[in-house]
Amino acid sequence: MAxxxxxxxxGQTYHRSRRxxxxxxxxxxxAVRAAxxxxxxxxxxxxxxxxxxxxxxxxxxxxxxxxxxxxxxYLKPGMKITTxxxxxxxxxxxxxxxxxxxxxxxVLAVAFEKQDExxxxxxxxxxxxxxxxxxxxxxxxxxxxxxxxDYIRRTGCKEEHAAMLRVKADxxxxxxxxxxxxxxxxxxDVMNSRMLMWPMRLLxxxxxxxxxxxxxVASEKRAKQITKKPVWVKDWVTVHEESATTWSMVRPGETSxxxxxxxxxxxxxxTKPAEEIDVAEIYEPSIWGELxxxxxxxxxxxxxxxxxxxxxxxxxxxxFPVNPSGGVVATNPIGxxxxxxIVEAALQVRxxxxxxxxxxxxxxxxxxxxxxxxxxxxTLLTKSL
Amino acid sequence: xxxxxxxxxxxxVVPYRYFVGRxxxxxxxxxxxxxxxxxxxxxxxxxxxxxxxxxxxxxFSKLEELVEVGDKGTVLTYTVVYHKEPxxxxxxxxxxxxxxxxxxxxxxxxxxxxxxxxxxxxxMKVQAVFKDKREGNILDIKYFKPQ
Amino acid sequence: MxxxxxxxxxxxxxxxxxxxxxxxxxxxxxxxxxIKDNNRFVGIRxxxxxSILFPAAMVCPxxxxxxxxxxxxxxxKGTVEDxxxxxxxxxxxxxxxxxxxxxxxxxxxLDGGAVMEHRLEEKDPQKLRVGMRVEAVxxxxxxxxxxxxxxxxxxxxxxx
Numbered sequence: 001m002a003x004x005x006x007x008x009x010x011g012q013t014y015h016r017s018r019r020x021x022x023x024x025x026x027x028x029x030x031a032v033r034a035a036x037x038x039x040x041x042x043x044x045x046x047x048x049x050x051x052x053x054x055x056x057x058x059x060x061x062x063x064x065x066x067x068x069x070x071x072x073x074y075l076k077p078g079m080k081i082t083t084x085x086x087x088x089x090x091x092x093x094x095x096x097x098x099x100x101x102x103x104x105x106x107v108l109a110v111a112f113e114k115q116d117e118x119x120x121x122x123x124x125x126x127x128x129x130x131x132x133x134x135x136x137x138x139x140x141x142x143x144x145x146x147x148x149x150d151y152i153r154r155t156g157c158k159e160e161h162a163a164m165l166r167v168k169a170d171x172x173x174x175x176x177x178x179x180x181x182x183x184x185x186x187x188x189d190v191m192n193s194r195m196l197m198w199p200m201r202l203l204x205x206x207x208x209x210x211x212x213x214x215x216x217v218a219s220e221k222r223a224k225q226i227t228k229k230p231v232w233v234k235d236w237v238t239v240h241e242e243s244a245t246t247w248s249m250v251r252p253g254e255t256s257x258x259x260x261x262x263x264x265x266x267x268x269x270x271t272k273p274a275e276e277i278d279v280a281e282i283y284e285p286s287i288w289g290e291l292x293x294x295x296x297x298x299x300x301x302x303x304x305x306x307x308x309x310x311x312x313x314x315x316x317x318x319x320f321p322v323n324p325s326g327g328v329v330a331t332n333p334i335g336x337x338x339x340x341x342i343v344e345a346a347l348q349v350r351x352x353x354x355x356x357x358x359x360x361x362x363x364x365x366x367x368x369x370x371x372x373x374x375x376x377x378x379t380l381l382t383k384s385l
Numbered sequence: 386x387x388x389x390x391x392x393x394x395x396x397x398v399v400p401y402r403y404f405v406g407r408x409x410x411x412x413x414x415x416x417x418x419x420x421x422x423x424x425x426x427x428x429x430x431x432x433x434x435x436x437x438x439x440x441x442x443x444x445f446s447k448l449e450e451l452v453e454v455g456d457k458g459t460v461l462t463y464t465v466v467y468h469k470e471p472x473x474x475x476x477x478x479x480x481x482x483x484x485x486x487x488x489x490x491x492x493x494x495x496x497x498x499x500x501x502x503x504x505x506x507x508x509m510k511v512q513a514v515f516k517d518k519r520e521g522n523i524l525d526i527k528y529f530k531p532q
Numbered sequence: 533m534x535x536x537x538x539x540x541x542x543x544x545x546x547x548x549x550x551x552x553x554x555x556x557x558x559x560x561x562x563x564x565x566x567i568k569d570n571n572r573f574v575g576i577r578x579x580x581x582x583s584i585l586f587p588a589a590m591v592c593p594x595x596x597x598x599x600x601x602x603x604x605x606x607x608x609k610g611t612v613e614d615x616x617x618x619x620x621x622x623x624x625x626x627x628x629x630x631x632x633x634x635x636x637x638x639x640x641x642l643d644g645g646a647v648m649e650h651r652l653e654e655k656d657p658q659k660l661r662v663g664m665r666v667e668a669v670x671x672x673x674x675x676x677x678x679x680x681x682x683x684x685x686x687x688x689x690x691x692x
Contacts, residue, residue, distance in 0.1 A: 020541035023406035026439050043445040059401030059548050069442030118401045122623035130395050130554050130626075131564065132587060135682055136637060136649055138622050145616055146639075153662070197616045197637075391561030393554045393680060398628030401546040410542045521542045 006223035006230035009039025009216030015180040025070030035214035047104040049073035052091040053335035056123035085371015088339030112212035145200035148288035157306035163190035173326025175355035211333030241374040257296040260376040281341040321358040338369030417521040424454040435489035454488030456513035498528035568679035586646030606644025
């Protein structure tokens with residue numbers, strides 16, 4: 001790429017079930033102001049603005065049309081991007097691309113969801129093909145229950161292992177001032193929560209959150225002028241799975257999760273991810289996703305994920321911390337969620353994560369996003385170039 | 386083998402709601418309870434926005450100062466709707482106008498009523514007609530009529 | 533983020549109801565027409581990888597080649613690969629109403645090689661298992677088949 005790119009400012013709102021005190025534009029504005037403050041910049045320094053959300057959850061389309069004053073895009077270039085669960089990550093990638101192209105020096109990215117304004121499962125079910133899937137769809141819960149069943153049958157994992165990771169996530173969330181669900185959970189709490197569809201229990205699933213996140217991204221030269229602690233965006237990748245293969249469940253050889261992570265490791269000379277990466281912020285709308293996907297990200301051997309849960313490998317103080325923020329299962333303002341992974345990873349690289357800063361020194365962080373028609377975004381953030 | 390195209394009728398039906406936020410709530414409550422039309426002032430740009438918004442798009446200042454912009458204004462432009470569409474809120478012919486209220490620097494889209502469509506003109510002075518039963522939205526103004 | 537006690541925030545209800553006309557296209561359309569008119573499942577075979585595409589598609593998603601006209605009848609019998617009892621309801625965006633899934637959902641591999649999602653007649657958890665044999669039960673004639681998968685009532689267990 002033409003220019004190397006760094007994150008020079010991050011911001012997010014507190015995430016809650018309801019925010020009747022703000023409208024959609026005001027919610028985004030909170031995150032934008034937080035990111036500008038973090039970068040110690042004003043809107044005058046911003047050359048372009050990119051934004052995104054999942055419109056089906058609010059029911060109004062092209063919110064970017066009337067959000068320009070709130071997000072600071074008035075008379076500035078930019079674009080709006082919507083890609084399902086990956087939205088926050090693709091918006092971030094668009095900002096990286098803008099800065100890397102050399103056309104813009106400083107780019108603002110903002111993403112949000114205000115799920116108190118619609119019905120999330122209805123929105124997600126309307127993502128399904130209207131002729132083939134919509135009549136039977138059960139939103140993300142159905143999809144991740146299937147991931148859980150498949151994982152249990154394939155590896156011999158027990159429900160306790162999902163509960164262990166859920167408690168780990170809650171510990172992170174309780175230390176994260178911005179997290180939505182902070183429940184002080186025990187294994188028993190998780191195992192006794194309401195069954196939705198086996199093996200998915202209520203506490204295995206993410207909440208419907210209201211929140212926004214924002215990033216300020218700069219080209220190398222500007223980044224060094226703006227901050228003493230730039231977080232370098234070493235690489236980013238987006239990979240699709242053809243949706244029709246998912247309908248007919250013809251399994252391709254490799255999933256988008258496997259391919260995206262493999263590509264980014266190969267391109268950056270990473271052969272042992274869990275050793276060479278210091279912290280990961282992955283996209284797991286259900287704890288079953290986290291358990292089943294460790295191996296898809298090539299963190300561990302196939303079927304080893306539940307043993308990792310037993311050993312606490314991915315705890316905040318563990319050898320390879322995953323989602324010290326509490327992750328998606330604690331906080332899910334959908335359009336913003338994938339950007340929060342990048343925001344949290346950047347805080348870990350800077351050493352600014354506060355109470356949920358991991359014990360292991362962080363030089364390299366890995367983030368993922370997953371959603372829509374099974375596609376994955378992966379990024380690699382580093383402390384030095 | 387050629388066959389007729391296979392087309393399936395369907396619907397997207399979802400109940401949504403929109404939270405107007407703190408600032409606009411205050412403005413619309415004033416409209417509902419006291420028939421007061423409120424805008425918001427940007428002290429930096431010296432502009433008053435109606436409808437109110439909480440950030441100035443020009444200078445990015447936070448806006449908090451609600452000011453009464455009055456129920457009288459001027460027609461900046463208008464159009465007469467003659468054809469019938471399901472989306473229209475009333476039977477044609479009716480008039481849509483952009484109305485700059487006397488205390489505001491921006492225009493509000495609304496209906497113009499109590500006047501023959503042919504008699505509406507740019508620059509016409511108009512005045513808000515309020516609904517008797519008001520609910521806290523911009524349609525608590527029924528329409529604007531000539532002063 | 534501060535909400536003062538007694539402060540009133542307005543919420544506008546926005547009911548959305550949009551009509552659509554979904555065109556299935558010639559390949560999907562033939563699969564749906566066969567369900568509606570002949571109560572049978574047909575897919576199409578990719579000439580390159582030999583995968584059965586169901587619903588039939590013009591292009592193989594794996595090989596990206598045009599599939600041609602190698603139509604395959606898949607039969608009405610199959611094997612359950614995955615099932616779930618759904619213990620929650622979901623808001624259905626096609627109706628705007630809560631949909632209760634009173635029958636177990638299943639992934640069924642048809643004997644002809646394709647995989648589909650549908651519901652099972654059997655509700656007793658003790659009698660449900662991966663690998664059970666099932667067959668499609670279509671709506672009785674005259675009950676208004678629409679040309680979608682709801683023309684099949686459910687899959688019932690085949691007695692051994």
